[in-house]
Amino acid sequence: MEQSSTFKMTFSVxxxxxxxxxxxxxxxxxxxxxFMDTMGTMMGAIAFGPLWGAIIGLVTNVLIGFLTxxxxxxxALVNVAIGLxxxxxxxxxxxxxxxxxxxxxxxxxVAPLIGTPIAVFIYGGLTGGATDILVxxxxxxxxxxxxxxxxxxxxxxxxxxxxSCVLAYQILLRLPSQIKDxxxxxxxx
Numbered sequence: 001m002e003q004s005s006t007f008k009m010t011f012s013v014x015x016x017x018x019x020x021x022x023x024x025x026x027x028x029x030x031x032x033x034x035f036m037d038t039m040g041t042m043m044g045a046i047a048f049g050p051l052w053g054a055i056i057g058l059v060t061n062v063l064i065g066f067l068t069x070x071x072x073x074x075x076a077l078v079n080v081a082i083g084l085x086x087x088x089x090x091x092x093x094x095x096x097x098x099x100x101x102x103x104x105x106x107x108x109x110v111a112p113l114i115g116t117p118i119a120v121f122i123y124g125g126l127t128g129g130a131t132d133i134l135v136x137x138x139x140x141x142x143x144x145x146x147x148x149x150x151x152x153x154x155x156x157x158x159x160x161x162x163x164s165c166v167l168a169y170q171i172l173l174r175l176p177s178q179i180k181d182x183x184x185x186x187x188x189x
Contacts, residue, residue, distance in 0.1 A: 007182055008048055012056050015040030019060040019079075024068075032131075033156040034163070038082045038111075042168035045087035046095050047183040053083025074122055078115045082107055086165070096188035100169035104162030111161060112153035119149050131156055 023037025041060065045053025057079030065073035089095070089103045119127050124145070126132045131152035138148035172180070173187050180187065 004182075008052065011047065012044050012052060012059075015044040015056045016060050016063065018043065019056070020064060023064070033159045035156065035160045036164055038079055038161070039164040039168050041079050041083045042086045042165055043172055045083045045085075046090045046168060046172055046185065046187070048087075049091050049184055050084045050087025053087040054080045055083070057081075057083040071123065071127055074118045075115055077118065078111050081110055081114050082161075085110055090185040094186055094188055095169055095172075097166065097169065099188075100165045101162055104165035105158070107161040107165065108154065108157040111157050112150055116146060116150040116153055119153075120145050 018040030019037050022039055023035060026034050026036045037060070038057065041053050041057040044056040058076050061072050061076030061079050065071075065076075085107055086103055089099060089106075093099060095103075126135055126149075134152035134155075135148045138151060139145065143151075169187065172183070173189065
């Protein structure tokens with residue numbers, strides 16, 4: 001079935017809403033090592049490729065930055081990278097449960113590699129999240145600011161990015177076939 005731009009735009013808006021709602025809910029519940037604020041980015045990237053994933057990630061962070069917390073705007077680079085990596089994997093190899101786990105593991109390293117320098121150079125390593133407790137503890141134990149900001153992000157992202165990627169895949173897999181038929185890339189059961 002031919003992809004319509006209205007369908008892509010509507011689906012992308014839903015993905016942005018998923019990012020905002022899940023990210024806000026998890027933040028309000030203050031669940032450590034979990035963010036769930038990029039699952040919509042992953043869904044859009046799996047369905048339509050790296051460019052759409054990157055756009056969804058960018059729009060999410062800019063929108064959150066304007067609506068609630070300007071601290072999220074610089075981290076748009078992380079969400080864009082998540083969309084690009086996930087989209088390139090889907091484009092090159094398709095998407096399955098195993099590929100979603102492997103992609104989540106790759107993202108668990110990529111996201112902190114991009115996010116840590118942002119956190120350190122713009123915010124001094126502390127961003128107001130649950131991981132700040134670990135950052136503070138590592139700083140007090142004599143670790144450098146970069147190490148103290150990086151290690152908790154790796155730990156959180158190992159859980160968050162794998163869980164988010166697997167959930168994104170599982171949700172897309174269970175959508176009705178008339179919706180899945182409009183995706184650019186096929187999902188493997």
